[in-house]
Amino acid sequence: MAEISSASAKSDRGFLTPSGRGLFGWIFSTDHKRIGLLYLYAILTFFMVGVFLGFLIRLELIAPGRTIVNAQTYNALFTLHGVIMIFLFIIPVVPAILGNLVMPIQIGARDVAFPRLNLLSWWIYVIGSMMALASLFGGGGPPDTGWTFYVPFSTEATTTNVTMAASAVFVLGFSSILTGVNFITTIHRLRAPGVTWFRLTLFTWALYATAWIQILAGPILAITVALIVVERVFGTGMFDPLKGGDPLMYQHLFWIYSHPAVYIMILPGMGIISDIIPTFSRKPIFGYWAIAVSSLAIAFAGSLVWSHHMFTSGMSDMAVFVFSLLTFLVAIPSAVKVFNWVATMYKGSISLDPPMLYALAFIVQFLIGGLTGLVIGSAGTDIHVHDTYFIVGHFHYVMFGGAAFAFFGGLHFWLPKFFGRMYNKKIATWAWGIMVVGFNMLYFPMLILGLQGMPRRYFDYLSRYQPLNVLSTVGSWILVTGLILMFVNLFRGLLRGPEAGNSPWDARTLEWTISSPPPHENFEEIPVVDTYPYDYS
Amino acid sequence: MSSEAHKDYAGAKLGMWLFLFTEILLFGGLFILYAVYLFFHPKDFAEASNELSLFFGTLNTVVLLTSSLCVAVAVSALQKGNRKLTLILLAATVGAAVLFLINKFFEWSDKISHGIFPDSPILTERVPGEVVFFGLYYITTGLHGLHVLIGAGLLIWVFFLVRSGAVNEKDFVTLENAGLYWHLVDLIWIFIFPLYYLIL
Amino acid sequence: MDLEAGHIVPYRTFIFVWITLMVLTLTTVLVSRMDLGPLNIWVALGIACFKSGLVIFYFMHMQYERLIFRAYLFVALLILAIFIGLTFFDVLYR
Missing domain, CATH: 1.20.5 (Single alpha-helices involved in coiled-coils or other helix-helix interfaces)
Structure with missing residues (x-):
């Protein structure tokens, strides 16, 4: 824990100052910053597990046939990699860690609206993640359904521990929903005087839009996975044609949540980028209003398009047509953001500090992810590449190349604020470079493999696919090297690095005006704001 | 923890309403299934619906609507400083919740004693549309019953807070929020009742 | 932050709403016993929406929010x- 470093408490360590209650001072703290760090430690732990599983998947795929694991173990590997990376990492990562750390300060509040509920959310997250881990060991072995738990395999065929894994997802869903309730109320009620809706930071806007998705789509996931459990225990036949149910309805319900969930993952990342780019371009953000509104537009449009995951499922042609059309709507607000970021950088005085480098990588990789998304959003081409590695490549470009890179950028941007110390920027830049090379080497070949017809979720493949698979696996080694370098450098710096000062990047939003690390309750006196957040002119 | 001495009423109520939205969407998932399966099997749904007890359904509707009235009046009574009336009405509401659950118990046990429960040999013999109707019936009313239980628990907790004076005419948002939750339970039932008991 | 006094709704408003709800319940049961074809479900849903509107706007104070x-x-x-x-x-x- 970070407290150890504060032994040399010459300077004021703010909220990191030991409370005298040791570990309990952390796990029962209602301070939003401590809760944010609790999430950081918990979520990064699961991220490591997820990375390790992904690493094993790539290792298995280095050659056709059995390499290191058998087929059943491989099924469990990709299922758990998916469940952990989606539900334990990428959904909570930005709102729960950076949202908790930064958002209340950015709006000039002392804490979130419901601090105890906030702590409860963390505990629910921990309980849910423990249940997810327990599914590895109990019952009939680790689940092998893929993270989507499609029926009838999940309800009738598999003997693995799907019940426990689905229950875990149910519990984790609640953590996410409660965080959403808390954030919307906070942004409504606790803005400091002068922080009008159009003086909010764009990161806060993104969290606000995200929180709405968490509230309105989250419950659908809860009921869907609850139905999986009910089916397995009671056999009510909700999705069983023999009992009058319809398996396609499972897919509808699942994607009614899980498609909007994609925006829970990417929107906060876009918010981070919108905060980083003006700071390191020394220019006011271009099109503030357009970026803020496009966050809401993405959240809304995201709830109209779920069935584009089902083009080959056998649903009606009318639905294929309508959902394909609607899918293209989402591209508009996403593109609006990209244009505005680029326009912000135009003629700016750009400094390539680590956060900015991550933001730049985000834009390029998100662009590839987004444009390949259009390929599969149009029903015609999707039928060719559905369930191939093209899909795997696409969503890793969006989720890892986009959301996770934005998160890493956010860590490099904000963590010095919360620890009061700076990491080694040179090593951070190297780590970034290695990760970008590794990432693209890992996932770009997948796009090609998919177009050539290699199906996903098999532990074996035709030998003609081998060269690109080897390239991809080597890429995974490079990426993991970069990740390790990044985290070691980051945490070494935060614990032992030189003092960072209150505003190491000379940024203008409220969180940089208070001391580093921020004190308990952030502000001695609630500030009165009369400026626009990106005032760099 | 917080140095703010007073409570933010509007914030507390906003938070509660947002939470209620999640509850509406939670049941919403089941209503989506209902709508689709009704569309697929309209005849079977009507047949199966006729087997449910209209008497118990209507009785429970009356019970819940009346309990909702009690909670609504209880809030006004507390605002006016009439603590005694508030306590009586809260107790009446909890009583109504218990009555509701007893009715539900009889209703379910009647069905179960006739061999109609999920995956039972008698039920699975019947046409698919009826099987899925009863499946949905058990899941929806079961989930609703769970909410009745939680709501009653909340009201009992608030009852003691009112009695001890922790919730009073100056600080009644806890009662109001618990009341909102109870109204939601009523609200869901307003839709369950016609959809499951009145289909012809 | 404003400390809201809260609007006190008179008892008789609630009782009037309750009576309306009871009448609507009776109506929906009676209508459901008539065969209106596919219209039945829409009438039932219409009445349910109206009832829930009453609950939301009066019992749940939405009218005064x-x-x-x-x-x-x-x-x-x-x-x-x-x-x-x-x-x-x-x-x-x-």
Whole structure:
């Protein structure tokens, strides 16, 4: 824990100052910053597990046939990699860690609206993640359904521990929903005087839009996975044609949540980028209003398009047509953001500090992810590449190349604020470079493999696919090297690095005006704001 | 923890309403299934619906609507400083919740004693549309019953807070929020009742 | 932050609403015993919507809340309606 470093408490360590209650001072703290760090430690732990599983998947795929694991173990590997990376990492990562750390300060509040509920959310997250881990060991072995738990395999065929894994997802869903309730109320009620809706930071806007998705789509996931459990225990036949149910309805319900969930993952990342780019371009953000509104537009449009995951499922042609059309709507607000970021950088005085480098990588990789998304959003081409590695490549470009890179950028941007110390920027830049090379080497070949017809979720493949698979696996080694370098450098710096000062990047939003690390309750006196957040002119 | 001495009423109520939205969407998932399966099997749904007890359904509707009235009046009574009336009405509401659950118990046990429960040999013999109707019936009313239980628990907790004076005419948002939750339970039932008991 | 006194709704408003709800319950039961074909379900849903409107606006005080609460409720219901409606693009045309 970070407290150890504060032994040399010459300077004021703010909220990191030991409370005298040791570990309990952390796990029962209602301070939003401590809760944010609790999430950081918990979520990064699961991220490591997820990375390790992904690493094993790539290792298995280095050659056709059995390499290191058998087929059943491989099924469990990709299922758990998916469940952990989606539900334990990428959904909570930005709102729960950076949202908790930064958002209340950015709006000039002392804490979130419901601090105890906030702590409860963390505990629910921990309980849910423990249940997810327990599914590895109990019952009939680790689940092998893929993270989507499609029926009838999940309800009738598999003997693995799907019940426990689905229950875990149910519990984790609640953590996410409660965080959403808390954030919307906070942004409504606790803005400091002068922080009008159009003086909010764009990161806060993104969290606000995200929180709405968490509230309105989250419950659908809860009921869907609850139905999986009910089916397995009671056999009510909700999705069983023999009992009058319809398996396609499972897919509808699942994607009614899980498609909007994609925006829970990417929107906060876009918010981070919108905060980083003006700071390191020394220019006011271009099109503030357009970026803020496009966050809401993405959240809304995201709830109209779920069935584009089902083009080959056998649903009606009318639905294929309508959902394909609607899918293209989402591209508009996403593109609006990209244009505005680029326009912000135009003629700016750009400094390539680590956060900015991550933001730049985000834009390029998100662009590839987004444009390949259009390929599969149009029903015609999707039928060719559905369930191939093209899909795997696409969503890793969006989720890892986009959301996770934005998160890493956010860590490099904000963590010095919360620890009061700076990491080694040179090593951070190297780590970034290695990760970008590794990432693209890992996932770009997948796009090609998919177009050539290699199906996903098999532990074996035709030998003609081998060269690109080897390239991809080597890429995974490079990426993991970069990740390790990044985290070691980051945490070494935060614990032992030189003092960072209150505003190491000379940024203008409220969180940089208070001391580093921020004190308990952030502000001695609630500030009165009369400026626009990106005032760099 | 917080140095703010007073409570933010509007914030507390906003938070509660947002939470209620999640509850509406939670049941919403089941209503989506209902709508689709009704569309697929309209005849079977009507047949199966006729087997449910209209008497118990209507009785429970009356019970819940009346309990909702009690909670609504209880809030006004507390605002006016009439603590005694508030306590009586809260107790009446909890009583109504218990009555509701007893009715539900009889209703379910009647069905179960006739061999109609999920995956039972008698039920699975019947046409698919009826099987899925009863499946949905058990899941929806079961989930609703769970909410009745939680709501009653909340009201009992608030009852003691009112009695001890922790919730009073100056600080009644806890009662109001618990009341909102109870109204939601009523609200869901307003839709369950016609959809499951009145289909012809 | 404003400390809101809270609007006190008179008892008789609630009792009047309750009587209306009872009458509507009776109506929906009676109507359901008549064979109106597919119209039955729509009448039942219409009455249910009206009843829930009464509960939301009076019992749940929505009538007296600020506009933003009503706007948010509208958004939540709109999204649910979208979820149900768009699903029928598949179901209706299968």
